[in-house]
Amino acid sequence: MSTYRLQVNGKPHAVDTDPDTPLLYVLRNELALNGAKFGCGLGQCGSCTVLLDGQAAMSCMVPVSVVGARQVRTVEGLGDARTPGALQQAFIDEQAAQCGYCIAGMIMQATALLEKTPAPTDAQIRAHMAPNLCRCGTHMRILRAVRRAADALAGGKR
């Protein structure tokens, strides 16, 4: 057991845990941030996607000991039910969730894209979202939601 100081959604946390503990377990079990989900545990499905310094990372594959001072961001940091962020709102508007299990990961993967590429092409969205799987098959709605959020964010700036 060691103590790890993590920056999650802009807030500092100190966590006592084993160095091998996946970041996903720390977020869910220690910090009660249950947005990121455990899907495959092998980095194959993307439902545990969070941001590390702005880059999408599958948190089931991240031992807590490697996080260091990097900023961790989860879906909870984007907004809540009353004040959803632009991507969350777009996912609601497109009814992109069926069972919803993959959605937090999808939204974080999309966040990484839109922060770096505010006006992505449809091909860029497809390629960027490729790591994240949805077993209900709402991929087309998810792609539309990312498009909608990109357009909404671009509109807001105009």
Added chain:
Amino acid sequence: MDHSRRKRRTRWWLLLAAIVVLTGIAFAIMWRPALAPQSAIPAFDQTRIERGANLAQLGMCASCHTADLSRPFAGGKPMETPFGTVHSTNITSDRDTGIGAWSLAAFTRAMREGVSRDGHLLYPAFPYNHYARMTQADIDDLYAFFLTRPAIAAPARDNAMTFPFGFRPLVGFWNVLYLDDAPWQPDPQQSAEWNRGAYLADAVAHCTACHTPRTKLGGPDLKRQLDGGEAEDWYAPALNRNSPSPLPWSRAQLHTYLRTGMADDHAVAGGPMQDVVMHLAQANEADVAALAAWTHSHLAQAPARTTPAQRDGPLPPPAAEDPDLPRMQLGYALYANSCARCHDVGRAPSSGTALPLQKAIALYDPDPRSLIHIVDDGILPPDGEAGRWMPGFKAILDDGQASALAAYLRKYGAGQPAWPELDDQVRKARTP
């Protein structure tokens, strides 16, 4: 006085003559005439078009000439070279922006000499120094295939070459050094299948373009055929006696690998080789078998050796007396927590087999570039295609962590001496 003036005048005349002659030679090297546009696209026999389609798969034309799957062969894909960024061009039948106005003579000249119809010299990113040795019948068939591709309007994108390579006529000098258009000769000592493979590998599939090292001028280093080169900053392994493969390749494994990108318990194609196998998967089976036969004859020259790849089981923790213990412990922790879950639990092929890492050829390469790219970017099939899937770890591992992982895998996975300047290589591979 008079005498010396005459002497001086003679010298001037000689100098002038030399300049004229040299200019003439330079002109002959650098200048090619335009060929007249053809008024209409000729009609082609279906069998020729189909043979051309197979050659286009074997030559992997789409790999560079298709940037967007919905616009096949319309070009526009950027390719980084040491001399600048070159964009592939439109080779559909479009008259204005493609090659619809190109006669067979113009197409043949481009394939054999690297000259566009209008006379400008093409950059050798287009591997005409290989196609130069194609049979005329094969060039005819490729012509039939491309001139029947639906016309797509897509003008050429501007290249961004570093000075002075934007001046295309300079390519003429490269051609003097590296363009060998002597017809390809079969080796009578070898089987017909081997010779078919040798022809395809050299003149069509241009395997040696990546698997042979290049000179500083970007030409093939012919003294080191198949001695390992590079492609898009990946190491392209030696295919001769210097093959880094820790286990000998069988011919059947090579055939399966070239066809599917996977040889069970031996290798998974990554990086640019993924694109190669996607094309070979669409080519004639007999041609892929011939390529495997030829490649195997070269790989079989590699001496047998004892490597960790011959044993099973997870990789060991670092030895207590390791002089680089903290770094190796970090590498081992990353291996155990991030890599081993897929690579060492013997998952069934249907759920995405990962190689036991002691068998991964990238660990045995003479430099770490391919391993770094695999760790950073994973192995992803192209958009819309099925294939092996490994997530990338660039977002997860910082430079020091990635370097520690590579150092650990090299030592305790492959049992090979440390890669020199590993930290620099990691940083370089990650610099956009």
